Amino acid sequence: MMIPKELKYTKTHEWINFKGNNIVEIGITDHAQEAMGDLVYIDLPKKGDNFKVNEIIAEAESVKAVSSIFSPVFGTVIEVNAAVYDKPEMINDSPYEAWIVKLEINTDVLSGLLNSEEYEKFLEEEKNV
Numbered sequence: 001m002m003i004p005k006e007l008k009y010t011k012t013h014e015w016i017n018f019k020g021n022n023i024v025e026i027g028i029t030d031h032a033q034e035a036m037g038d039l040v041y042i043d044l045p046k047k048g049d050n051f052k053v054n055e056i057i058a059e060a061e062s063v064k065a066v067s068s069i070f071s072p073v074f075g076t077v078i079e080v081n082a083a084v085y086d087k088p089e090m091i092n093d094s095p096y097e098a099w100i101v102k103l104e105i106n107t108d109v110l111s112g113l114l115n116s117e118e119y120e121k122f123l124e125e126e127k128n129v
Helices: 030-036 082-086 089-093 116-127
Strands: 014-020 023-028 039-043 056-062 066-070 075-080 101-105
Touching: 023 030, 039 089, 082 089
Parallel strands: none
Antiparallel strands: 014 023, 023 101, 039 056, 056 066, 075 101
């Protein structure tokens, strides 16, 4: 399972890529897409929507179930990835390239994010529960 070192992670299996100028890309981890199974639909927010930490930002429908994707940060949607809307299986194929939304954030509210080593340790602990 891939866990890129340059990203940050959440315990709800989202990843965050800091692009600079208070912009982040958000997607779901390899672990999450694997657990969901083959994605067939993704419900995306609208440009301009505002989100708080842990608020549902999108929903992904797979052959197994519908899963919520949570915002790991406070922010405003500045772009959605229309390509994953048209082909949600892109997330299964390349979870760390197929970002879901871009947010403009307040960098003062970035607590609780995990680095790659902390996320990997969290996955191990979760597996052993």
